[in-house]
Amino acid sequence: MTDATDFAGSSREKWTGFSANQYFICLKGILVREWLRYLSQKERFVSSLVRPLLWLFIFAAGFRQVLGVSIIPPYETYVLYEVYITPGLCGMILLFSGMQSSLSMVYDREMGNMRILLVSPFPRWYLLVSKLLAGVGVSLLQVYAFLAIAWFWDVRAPVAGYFLILPALFFAGLMLGALGMLLSSLVKQLENFAGIMNFVIFPMYFASSALYPLWRVQESSPLLYKICLLNPFTYAVELIRFAFYARIEWTSLVVVLAVTLALLGAAILAYNPARGLTVRKQDMGGSQ
Amino acid sequence: MKLQSRSPETPRTDERAAVAALELASISYNYGQRKALDDVSFSIEPARFTVLLGLNGAGKTTLFSLVSHLFSPRTGRIRVFGQDIDRNSGQALRRLGIVFQARTLDLDLTVRQNLLYHAALHGIGTRVARQRIDELLHAIDLTDRIEEKVRGLSGGQVRRVEIIRALLHRPSLLLLDEATVGLDIKSRATILKDIRALVERDGISVLWATHLIDEVGQADQVLVLDKGKLVADGPVATILSSTGTETINQAFSKLTGITDMNVRGGRP
Numbered sequence: 001m002t003d004a005t006d007f008a009g010s011s012r013e014k015w016t017g018f019s020a021n022q023y024f025i026c027l028k029g030i031l032v033r034e035w036l037r038y039l040s041q042k043e044r045f046v047s048s049l050v051r052p053l054l055w056l057f058i059f060a061a062g063f064r065q066v067l068g069v070s071i072i073p074p075y076e077t078y079v080l081y082e083v084y085i086t087p088g089l090c091g092m093i094l095l096f097s098g099m100q101s102s103l104s105m106v107y108d109r110e111m112g113n114m115r116i117l118l119v120s121p122f123p124r125w126y127l128l129v130s131k132l133l134a135g136v137g138v139s140l141l142q143v144y145a146f147l148a149i150a151w152f153w154d155v156r157a158p159v160a161g162y163f164l165i166l167p168a169l170f171f172a173g174l175m176l177g178a179l180g181m182l183l184s185s186l187v188k189q190l191e192n193f194a195g196i197m198n199f200v201i202f203p204m205y206f207a208s209s210a211l212y213p214l215w216r217v218q219e220s221s222p223l224l225y226k227i228c229l230l231n232p233f234t235y236a237v238e239l240i241r242f243a244f245y246a247r248i249e250w251t252s253l254v255v256v257l258a259v260t261l262a263l264l265g266a267a268i269l270a271y272n273p274a275r276g277l278t279v280r281k282q283d284m285g286g287s288q
Numbered sequence: 289m290k291l292q293s294r295s296p297e298t299p300r301t302d303e304r305a306a307v308a309a310l311e312l313a314s315i316s317y318n319y320g321q322r323k324a325l326d327d328v329s330f331s332i333e334p335a336r337f338t339v340l341l342g343l344n345g346a347g348k349t350t351l352f353s354l355v356s357h358l359f360s361p362r363t364g365r366i367r368v369f370g371q372d373i374d375r376n377s378g379q380a381l382r383r384l385g386i387v388f389q390a391r392t393l394d395l396d397l398t399v400r401q402n403l404l405y406h407a408a409l410h411g412i413g414t415r416v417a418r419q420r421i422d423e424l425l426h427a428i429d430l431t432d433r434i435e436e437k438v439r440g441l442s443g444g445q446v447r448r449v450e451i452i453r454a455l456l457h458r459p460s461l462l463l464l465d466e467a468t469v470g471l472d473i474k475s476r477a478t479i480l481k482d483i484r485a486l487v488e489r490d491g492i493s494v495l496w497a498t499h500l501i502d503e504v505g506q507a508d509q510v511l512v513l514d515k516g517k518l519v520a521d522g523p524v525a526t527i528l529s530s531t532g533t534e535t536i537n538q539a540f541s542k543l544t545g546i547t548d549m550n551v552r553g554g555r556p
Contacts, residue, residue: 037396037397112390115392273358273359
């Protein structure tokens, strides 16, 4: 009586928990819902592409002559500035997507949809990880759509690199999604989300190796260089950059995985009912 | 409509006698320094229609949030059919069907998509879920709206979809928090009648939170919550006799100190 067709209310037989198939059904349901929501928000897809494309078409084209990029690993020859910033722009898509998921969770919490997820009998950590995976799935699609357009703009990496970056994108997406999830538990109201833009997204993006090689940063500001080294986004970008050329940047991989685990653990803790962080007075629909 | 929450071949009369559908023991909860619930204890027998009556701000929604494990009580224990909500939350939650006060359907998804999502969150596969959805939507005459986005439904229709969503996984205990707020008289009466039928026909237990005194009439048990304290617990007749009053309005006035009963939505 514990298969998917079971009457959930019966307790005459001892319930031994959900089966692996039911866990899969739950994950699939959350993935499908995220996908359907994404499809219903076409402007979200467009804006997620416009942002990095503007950087690629305008910013990179303009700064190509100003910012010289010497031969640094993983590059074995001089590369165009557009090529250099492409991994950073992939990271940017993941970063914005992670924050978009965070915004979506805050919205869901205010609208009440989040409660339906949280009152599911599946373990809460599993629900949150599923939600995170759903967000990463959507952001990977955005990254590949961006790379396809960049390809036609003659910004190209080795063909194999487009397949090899998938794990790197996945891990980077997990880390940034986990960050978004943690933030969603801390942001009290949707209106406060603008602060996330100013205090999280932009500092993370600019104080990283996404736009300039770190040796360049070190030359101009040793302090900023140290900040960049402390920024996990730097490691996400480098992980992607090396993966494009079939190389694993081990330090970046370890940092990204460690930060992902730490952020995800904190997010799960923050959504623990005993902590009371997810449901505050104002989340109760104004009532008590 | 004729809602059905469970298969007729799964009676649980043995269980009904054995364990309470819901049991709260010494539950307290604070928002900062302010006490929302203060040492609340009660139990609900299976297959009973229980009304939780209280003005806005009495603590009803906080109580629902604790029972549905959205957050944990600072003190006390909550058991759903004997399962501790903190220690065995999965076992307890699978037996709960919940209709929140705030609308919780995704407006951008269709009725079917919303219901399939809920089914998945309870581990119910698509084939079984589709069958149950068709049956339940047919019962509330909303079959023709199944592919419509929730945004296009009326308030009463949204509420009815939320109720069948709560029944989709065939729970044993249904929690409804102000389920009729914002609905017209006819919709309110229909929903009340159907929920009452669920109790009588299918043996489902219901906890119905409301601030509307006229919804108390059909209750097997009434719980009166006032400023976070449970001030009355029992059948209507018992509450009337214990307060020495003739109507539930008078009893409520006496218990809460509210004299202007025209004010139903909050303290005068």
